[in-house]
Amino acid sequence: MNTRFILLLIPFICWGVGLSAQENPDTTYWKKDFKVGLNFNQAAFSSNWKGGGVNSIGLTGLLNYKAKYNKGQHSWDNEIDLAYGIVKNQDQSSRKSIDRIFLDTKYGRKFDEKWELFSSANLLTQFTKGYNYDVEFPNGEVKDSVISNLFAPAFLTFAWGFQYQPTEYFNIRFSPLTPRFTFVTDNDLSDLGAYGVDPGENLRSEWLAFQALADFDKEIAKNLNLKWKYLLYINYENLSLDEWDHRLDLILNAKVNKFMSVNLGAIVIYDFDQVDEVQFNQFFNLGLVYEVKNYED
Template sequence: MKKILLSISVSLGIYNFAQEKADIPVVDTTKAWSIQGQNTLMLNQAAFSNWVGGGANNVGWLAGVNYNMTYEKGKDLWENIIILGYGQNNTKGIGTRKTQDVINLSTNYGREFAKNWYLSGGASLQTQFAGGFEDGNNPDAKKLSNFMAPGYLNIGAGVTYRPNDNFTMTLRPANARWTFVLDEDLQYAGTYGLKNDGDSSLFQFGFLGTAIYKLKIMENINLINTGSVFSNYIDHPERLVLSYSGVLNMKINKFISTNITVDLLYDHNQIRRTQLKQTLGVGLAYNFESGKKRSDNKSNQSWLK
């Protein structure tokens, strides 16, 4: 009898312990915030002495940061992007010229309403740090641009499609776009679409579509493609503002990499020709990743590792 009672007691104890463990809520240790970033410093230099083929001594540098900060929890998705870059080249007999100058900030919040689809709203700002001039950015030449001249601010709402970490597309049928020209020397009619002399801004309302596609070509070689299109409902909707940016990153080791960038832009209000910018740099690049995303396929982020 004692043995039977002992067996029943042990069985009840094990059962109660198992029930208590089952009642303990499972703690989700996955972080809602994740941060991916790249810091770069590219250097180039050339020196000549009694070189019959000719050439001018020069030294250049280019520094930049590219951060992607994402919040994912439940049906909420909030992505923030910070891209900053500036570079100069000094050539003997010519002086210092700007080779890179970009400020690109954006934020987009979405609430999932169907698998991979989000109702979203967000804003973005694009401008530059310093003045741009004709004749290869010669500061003695005619000024073409400056900080917030132009500066582009977009605020809009629409939908975002994000099937994985490598592809994001946002469509905003309702998007307000302001073009700012805060440099008084550039505030005359026709510049960046300004209607009258002395105007400091231009308002447009229309459709904005953006997309980012990250492609891992092979081990340590990846390509980031970014594109956008804007159509102004108010005036000449057929005059699309088109832009494309491609960044090819070839990683040599943990701290050294080669970057090739290509930027294409067509904006009727700037010049009626396609603009092209291309850079090549070899130097220091430090990548980091903090936080674990909730995405089903974590390997989608392997392009950055």
């Protein structure tokens, strides 16, 4: 547990070091945006409903905080993105619908109007256990099988490189030096060699790698926001195309009023160390959202 706690603190330590390095920072150069949301989904059918269906209820909590500092040649972007949701279908146990912990910090120094050198760190993991449900074991027993957990996996990535930002709403980072550390602190999973670690080991280190990260976030119409993020990760030690990692996060958010929003999203992942197939997750939510920020769009 101590290892997990230390890992979780690393990005915050990076933020603290960066803050202490600035003498008397002027808060007028900070853009801060805090959002918290609660989404509720429910469906019910009478016993004589002929169209088919399953009674269900779902709840999702979201929290996102961004703090961006920009003055002269210097920039410092920070983000906390948390999400957790459960769904309960009739005659089934409660199951996760989304589970995400993402922390990111980046310091940049401009050398051109649209280009900057940057250094960044981010951490990606989840809150609770994930399962394969109703798995039949060799002894004939059918039960749920744990396939992930808190810090199993956790991906801690450091990157150094160049960022190109032609507009306020789009940027792309090129990182020729991107060491990544994959933690699997669940011993049952590490014994299986899950997520690319050697069987029995809790850590996999990838020191020599390239990463490209494209980020788009724009109001494409009044009260309609489109956000997507694409990540490409290539280990120099294995340049085979089928072992490049890809991840695409896509969210379309419509603001109904000050406190209500609708969002449609999808996550697409290809990670050879997890499974040699494309993973896909789609979601639709209607719920309450509260936002506070110190600037106008």
